[in-house]
Amino acid sequence: MNKHNNNDYISTYKALEISNNGDQVYKEYNVAKEATFDLIINDIKIASILTSPSKIKELGIGYIVCEGIAKAHEIKSIELEGTSINAQVENSDDVELWQELRSSGCIGFRWENSEEITIDSNTLFHYYNVFNTTTYLKSGIHSVTRGTHLAALIDSRGNLISSCVDIGRHNAIDKVVGEAILNKIELSSSYLLSTGRQSAGMVLKVARAGIPLLVTKSAPLDTGIDAAIRTGLCLIGFLSTDKMTIFANEDRISFTTNGV
Known part of the structure; x- marks a missing residue:
């Protein structure tokens, strides 16, 4: 996974923590920068x-x-x-x-206006590989601030290509796509992993980039599902180590017994 320089993301503040029994203590908190x-x-x-x-x-x-x-x-x-x-x-x-x-x-x-967006990709993604990428959703920045989102680009075999952290779920997607373009990575054979809710705005970002599959550990919104259906993007929500739900274009997922 990409290593992130904590100084770019985190500021430290002293704050007063109060317990429900009235105890008070000053602690240092790591806070996400904006x-x-x-x-x-x-x-x-x-x-x-x-x-x-x-x-x-x-x-x-x-x-x-x-x-x-x-x-x-x-x-x-x-x-x-x-x-x-x-x-x-x-x-x-x-x-x-x-x-x-x-x-x-x-x-x-x-x-x-997503009717004109069509994803040009014949890549299939095996469901087993998708399950194995839950570990890429973890971020050291989020673990100490609780204030960031992550987006990661994964290849068709389930290997991490790159990941980006940001205070905004939209920005995290923009950054990982921009990084892929700079590195000349083929987006049509990769998929995007996100920690955020998937609205139409999020789904259309991924579709415009030509990415055929979007996976999130969070929930989709109705507009996100409708946008995925119209653009041909496969949308998976509620990813965990034991379950996931395909909301649109399940034909992009392979269920063969011999894997990919």
């Missing part, structure tokens, strides 16, 4: 993103791809300058339209 970065595309400010202050370039790339602003090959450059993520992409008209929709409050149109 920072704001502006995403600027073709000189247009698209978003201010609250995030853990790490892997910010990866966040920018993943956000651009997972929000449908541009394809990976359309990103010409991306640089971090202070608290600004400056990117240049092709299809500048689309960027202006995206900014218009966002500023007018119509961004939900882009989230819900």
